[in-house]
Amino acid sequence: MVLNRYGPSMARSMHVRRPATLASLAAELGVSRTTVSNAYNRPDQLSPELRRRVLETARRLGYPGPDPVARSLRTRKAGAVGLLLTENLSYAFRDPAAIGFLEGLALACEDAGTGLLLVPASPEREDVAAVHRAGVDGFVVYSVPDDDPHLAAVLERPVPTVVCDQPDLDNVDRVGIDDRAAMRGLAAHLIALGHRRVGVVCMRLARDRNDGFVSVDRQHAAHFHVQRARLTGLAEEFAEAGVDWTRVPVVERFDHTIASGASAAAQVLDRDPGITALVCTSDILALGALQEAERRGLRVPDDLTVTGFDGIHEAERAGLTTIRQPVMEKGRAAGKLLLDASERTRPRTVDLGTELITGRTAAAPHSAQEERWFGP
Numbered sequence: 001m002v003l004n005r006y007g008p009s010m011a012r013s014m015h016v017r018r019p020a021t022l023a024s025l026a027a028e029l030g031v032s033r034t035t036v037s038n039a040y041n042r043p044d045q046l047s048p049e050l051r052r053r054v055l056e057t058a059r060r061l062g063y064p065g066p067d068p069v070a071r072s073l074r075t076r077k078a079g080a081v082g083l084l085l086t087e088n089l090s091y092a093f094r095d096p097a098a099i100g101f102l103e104g105l106a107l108a109c110e111d112a113g114t115g116l117l118l119v120p121a122s123p124e125r126e127d128v129a130a131v132h133r134a135g136v137d138g139f140v141v142y143s144v145p146d147d148d149p150h151l152a153a154v155l156e157r158p159v160p161t162v163v164c165d166q167p168d169l170d171n172v173d174r175v176g177i178d179d180r181a182a183m184r185g186l187a188a189h190l191i192a193l194g195h196r197r198v199g200v201v202c203m204r205l206a207r208d209r210n211d212g213f214v215s216v217d218r219q220h221a222a223h224f225h226v227q228r229a230r231l232t233g234l235a236e237e238f239a240e241a242g243v244d245w246t247r248v249p250v251v252e253r254f255d256h257t258i259a260s261g262a263s264a265a266a267q268v269l270d271r272d273p274g275i276t277a278l279v280c281t282s283d284i285l286a287l288g289a290l291q292e293a294e295r296r297g298l299r300v301p302d303d304l305t306v307t308g309f310d311g312i313h314e315a316e317r318a319g320l321t322t323i324r325q326p327v328m329e330k331g332r333a334a335g336k337l338l339l340d341a342s343e344r345t346r347p348r349t350v351d352l353g354t355e356l357i358t359g360r361t362a363a364a365p366h367s368a369q370e371e372r373w374f375g376p
Contacts, residue, residue, distance in 0.1 A: 020058070020061035020062055020063035021063070022036050022037065022063070024061070024063075025054075025057060025058055025061060025063045028057060028061060029053065029054060029057055031050075031054070035050070035054070036054055036058075039051045039054040039055060039058075079114055079115055079137070080114060080115035080116060080117045080135065080136050080137065081105070081109055081114055081115070081116055081117065081136055081137065081138055081139070081140060081335065081338060081339070082117045082118075082119045082134045082136035082138070082139045082140070083102070083105060083116060083117070083118050083119060083139075083140050083142060084119045084121065084131065084139055084140070084141045084142065084144070084150055084151070084154055085098065085118075085119075085120060085121070085142040085143070085144070086120075086121045086122070086144045086145070086148055086150055086151075087120060087121075087122070088120060088122055089118060089120040091120075091256075092118060092120070095256060095284070096283075096284070096310070096312035096313065096314060097282075097283075097310050097312060097327045098142070100312075100327035100328045100331070101142060101164065101327050101328065101330050101331040101334075102331060103328050103331060104327070104328035104329055104330060104331025104332035104333070104334075104335070105140060105331035105332065105334060105335045106331070106335075107328075107331070107332050107335070108331070108332045108333075108334070108335025108336050108339065109335055109339075111336075112335070112339045114137070114339065117134060117135070117136055119131060119134050119136075119139075119150075121148075121150040128149055128150050128152075128153035130150075131150050131153040131154055131157070132153060132157075136159065137159060137160075138159045138160040138161060138162070138338045138339075139154045139157070139159065139160075139161045139162070139338075140161075140162050140163075140164060140334045140335065140338055141154055141161060141162070141163045141164065142164050142165070142334075143164060143165040143166050143224075143226065144163075144166065144167070145166070145167070145206065145207055145223035145224050145225075146166070146167035146169075146223050146224075146225060147207065147223050148207070148223075151167075155169075155172070160173075160338055160344070161173070161338075162174065162175060162334045162337045162338045163175075163176075164176060164330055164331070164334045165177075165225070165226050165330070166224060166225035166226045167225045168225055170347070171347050172347055173337050173338070173344070173347055173348045173349070174347070174348075174349050174350070175330055175333045175334045175337060175349075175350040175352070176330070176349075176350075176351065176352070177325050177326075177330075177351065177352050177353070177354050178229075178351065178354070179226050179229035179230050179233065180229040180230070180232055180233040180236075181233065182230075182233070182309070182323045182325070182354040182356075183229070183230040183231075183232075183233030183234050183237075183281075183309070183323070184233040184234075184236060184237045185323070185354075185356050186234075186279070186307060186309070186321075186322075186323055186356060187233065187234050187237035187238055187279075188237055189321075189356060189358065189362070190277050190279070190305065190307070190362065191237065191238065191241045193305070193362060193363065193364045193365070194364045194365050195276050195277040195305060195364075195365055196238075196241065196242070196243055196276075197272075197274060197275050197276050197277075197365075198238065198243075198248060198275055198276070198277045198278070198279055199248065199249045199250070199251075199268035199269070199271075199272060199275045199277075199278050199279070200231070200234065200248060200249070200250040200251070200268070200278075200279045200280075200281070201250075201251050201253065201261060201264040201265055201268060201278065201279070201280045201281070201285045201286075201289060202214070202227055202230070202231060202250060202251070202252050202253070202280075202281040202285075203224070203227050203252075203253065203256055203281055203282055203285065204224060204227070204252060204253065204254045204256075205218060205219065205222035205223065205224055205227050205228070205252055206218075206221075206222060206223045206224070207223065209254045210252050210254060211252065211253055211254055211260075211263075211264075212251065212252065212267070213249060213250065213251055213252075213267070213271070214250045214251065214252045216235075216245065216246055218252075219231045219232075219235070219250065220232075227281060230281045230309065231250070231281070234279060235248075249267075249268050249271045249272055249275070251264040251265075251267045251268050252264075253285065256282065256284055256285070257284065257288070258284055258285075258287050258288040258291065259288060260285065260288060261280060261282075261284060261285030261286060261287060261288020261289050261291075261292075262288035262289065262291045262292040262295075263288070263292075264285065264288070264289070265278055265280075265288060265289035265292040265293070266292050269292070269296065275304070276304065276305060276365035276366075277304070277305040277306075277307070277362070277365070278293075278304060278305070278306050278307075279307050280306065280307060280308050280309065281309050282308060282309050282310055283308035283309060283310040283311070283312045283314065283315035283320060283322055284308075284310075284312075285308070286306055286307060286308030286309075286315065286320055286322065286361075287308070287314060287315065287318060287320070289306050290306055290318060290320075290361070293306060300361050301360070301361050301362050301363035302363065302366075303366075305321070305361060305362040305363060305365070306320070306321075306361045306362075307320070307321045307322060307361065307362055308320050308321070308322040308323075309322055309323045309325075310322065310323070310324070310325060310327065311323065311324025311325060311327075311355070311357060312327075315359075316357075316359075318359075318361070319359040319360030319361060320357075320359045320360075320361050321357060321358055321359040321360075321361045321362035322357050322359065323354050323355070323356060323357070324354060324355045324356075324357050325352070325354045326352050326353070326354075329352055330352060333350045333352065334350075337350060
């Protein structure tokens with residue numbers, strides 16, 4: 001027999017208290033376990049005084065609250081929406097359009113009282129494990145190529161999915177804009193100003209890295225639906241004005257940065273110093289093009305017209321001629337569509353409008369004679 005040399009009272013004080021459970025907390029309070037659960041999960045079901053008493057007693061007894069894992073197993077709900085973007089995680093907090101979209105989606109989740117889980121997937125890796133292990137009740141897929149393996153993994157999950165922008169899939173809800181029509185509107189504006197000799201800087205067209213000139217075949221076969229639509233809109237509108245699109249220099253950039261826009265603009269201008277307008281398929285690339293124009297001593301818009309697409313705040317401050325799209329509303333609409341509890345009998349589509357912003361970076365070219373360079 002081993003005697004405790006500290007005595008019975010000291011032994012009792014040294015005893016480690018077991019954590020309180022929902023059942024022991026209910027017994028301590030003299031209420032049902034449902035009442036304790038409601039204090040955490042359905043506070044509107046209790047009076048403020050009763051909820052305060054439950055929470056204060058829980059803190060005193062060391063009750064940590066309901067186990068979220070056990071709760072999700074019981075309810076079969078994770079309480080979170082997954083956002084898939086095939087970029088590195090930092091992109092969601094660095095790219096202005098992505099930031100606006102993320103804010104809109106977060107607002108929709110706040111309204112619904114649900115969480116938001118970012119599921120990043122590097123464009124240069126095909127590891128889809130993050131998609132499979134994400135504990136979410138549904139996915140919002142933000143602007144991915146139509147052959148993306150992470151998208152395929154999302155569609156294998158038995159949860160609702162909403163695609164924003166791209167791709168356009170059968171039997172999947174979608175939120176987006178008419179990129180083709182929007183770019184046709186921008187092209188029509190440039191044509192009305194008198195521009196025929198143009199160059200283009202575009203975002204990545206496929207998952208393979210390409211930082212150079214793009215053939216018409218690659219433009220038509222682009223796996224990024226949005227970029228394909230914008231280039232198609234440009235080509236169609238300029239073709240109707242007599243421009244041979246096969247002779248238009250189009251440069252692609254894999255990375256979406258201002259530096260990429262500057263280097264791409266340099267490639268276009270080196271190839272054809274006589275272009276009078278440089279059309280960029282995003283504002284970020286256009287801001288880079290403005291930097292390159294300044295570096296070369298080109299006056300915008302006197303010597304060179306530069307346009308963008310998105311309507312981000314930085315573009316507005318620069319006076320960029322661009323297409324403004326409602327990026328925050330896209331996020332909110334995607335979240336609402338996903339969280340809508342109504343029965344889904346057929347795929348739903350939300351089409352949002354765009355606006356042509358005629359800023360300070362577009363004007364008529366100096367010589368109408370030069371603009372007929374691409375004519376028949």
